Amino acid sequence: MQKLGTVNSVLAGKTVAFAHGAQSAINKQVLAERQYATMLGFSNDEQGDPRFHGGIEKALHIYPSEHYPVWQQELGDKAIFEAAGAFGENLSSTGVTEANICLKDKIRIGSTILEVSQGRMPCWKLNVRFEQNDMAQRLQDTLRTGWYFKVLQEGEIGSGDDITLCERPYPDWSLARIMGAVFSGSLDAQELRKLSELPLVESWKALVKRRLETGKVEDWHMRLVGPTA
Structure with missing residues (x-):
């Protein structure tokens, strides 16, 4: 067991009307209470388009807080960067990034056991959210996408919880390596x-x-x- 990082905050959101006739729940809000993670994610969270978001393999999306100041340097001090949730994440973290998390890592957070399932393939809704027409492309090119967890053991997650590595079956395959090959x-x-x-x-x-x-x-x-x- 190895501590990799810490959960800064947990977030959830409801589906609302979005731009161009779409629905989205990307506007996640920080929640003070511990959240219960089922096999389909936080029980009070929603996804706007189930064809591409949510499901067992994309139950929870995590985004490293370390990326925020880098985005601010690149894009300026947009108000959206003032709090976690800019990228529609369910978990805001410190200490773990795409470069040091690996495919199929088994992770304990709170009373859950999670498994790293895949990197995120950004979509055009980020362009609207950030008022930046190349935002999805920027996420993809920089590999600063965050990633998804599959929930192996349901339980509660809250701010301040440790992110602990339980098992690493593919140490040579960081998500950055996999996404680098795919996205390049x-x-x-x-x-x-x-x-x-x-x-x-x-x-x-x-x-x-x-x-x-x-x-x-x-x-x-x-x-x-x-x-x-």
């Missing part, structure tokens, strides 16, 4: 074959398989830009 559009067959052997979530596994078969990188315009072009 790598067609390196050797690296892609290694990725294809990992227990990636189905959508990422299919992406890697397609690249190996076609030698082509997928078109992400609709996800990253969508109606904000």
